[in-house]
Amino acid sequence: MPRISQPATVADAPEKARPLLDAVAKQIGSVPNLFRLVATSPQALEGYLGLSGALGKGALPAATRERIALAVAQVNGCDYCLSAHTFMGKNLVKLDDAEIAANRRGASNDAKADAAVRFAAKVAEMRGQITDGDFQAVRNAGYTDAQIVEIVQHVALNVWTNYFNNVFQTEIDFPVVAAREAA
Numbered sequence: 001m002p003r004i005s006q007p008a009t010v011a012d013a014p015e016k017a018r019p020l021l022d023a024v025a026k027q028i029g030s031v032p033n034l035f036r037l038v039a040t041s042p043q044a045l046e047g048y049l050g051l052s053g054a055l056g057k058g059a060l061p062a063a064t065r066e067r068i069a070l071a072v073a074q075v076n077g078c079d080y081c082l083s084a085h086t087f088m089g090k091n092l093v094k095l096d097d098a099e100i101a102a103n104r105r106g107a108s109n110d111a112k113a114d115a116a117v118r119f120a121a122k123v124a125e126m127r128g129q130i131t132d133g134d135f136q137a138v139r140n141a142g143y144t145d146a147q148i149v150e151i152v153q154h155v156a157l158n159v160w161t162n163y164f165n166n167v168f169q170t171e172i173d174f175p176v177v178a179a180r181e182a183a
Contacts, residue, residue: 003168007036016042020049033173034080034165051157058150063093064113068120068154070103074179075124078162083174115141116151123155 007013010021010031017039025031038045055065066089073081082104089095089103099109106121108114119138122130138148164170 002033002037002170004037004040006033006171007039010036013039014042017045020045024049032084033170034084034161037168037170038164048157048160051153055150055153055157059144059147060116060150060154063089063095063110064116065154066093066095067099067103067108067113067117068151069158070100071106071117071121072124072155072158073162074104074106075121076159076162076166077179078165079176079178080165080170080172080174081158081162082177082179083172086177087174112141116143116147119148120151120155123152124159128152 007017010018010025013021013036020042021031021035021039024035035045038048056062060068066085069081069085070089073085086100089100090097095103102109103117106118106125108117115138119130119134122134135148138151143151
């Protein structure tokens with residue numbers, strides 16, 4: 001049970017959040033609990049959706065974005081995000097079980113994505129205090145400066161959702177995956 005009251009429906013959310021939640025429902029077919037809880041602050045919901053939407057138009061492929069989300073959720077022990085991104089990874093970007101397990105270990109079975117996921121996991125684990133070697137590895141894998149900026153921004157966005165869900169104990173509305181499970 002979440003630590004704060006969650007709007008049961010879009011109609012129960014604050015008035016300024018309703019059009020944003022309607023847009024979420026239109027885009028993904030439902031309004032997951034994360035969005036309904038964030039809607040408690042329409043400004044926070046607007047900020048989250050704005051950043052997420054902007055990054056969705058970036059240079060990183062959707063599969064790499066999901067891989068990063070899985071790695072960061074594992075680092076932060078966020079069962080909600082592991083559950084959501086495992087579901088999305090399997091169903092939207094077609095990651096297989098072996099790839100999802102690798103992502104949770106901070107790696108990838110795809111050579112180029114591996115550099116991005118390793119870098120993202122290191123950024124999350126070290127709170128941004130990476131080494132020159134860490135930076136050079138992602139650059140050597142062929143990522144541009146703009147793509148590296150996006151990787152860091154995806155880490156930040158996922159850290160926010162991980163912390164949000166951990167703090168507020170968002171009820172998982174996806175098939176449950178636990179951080180403590182062996183990846």
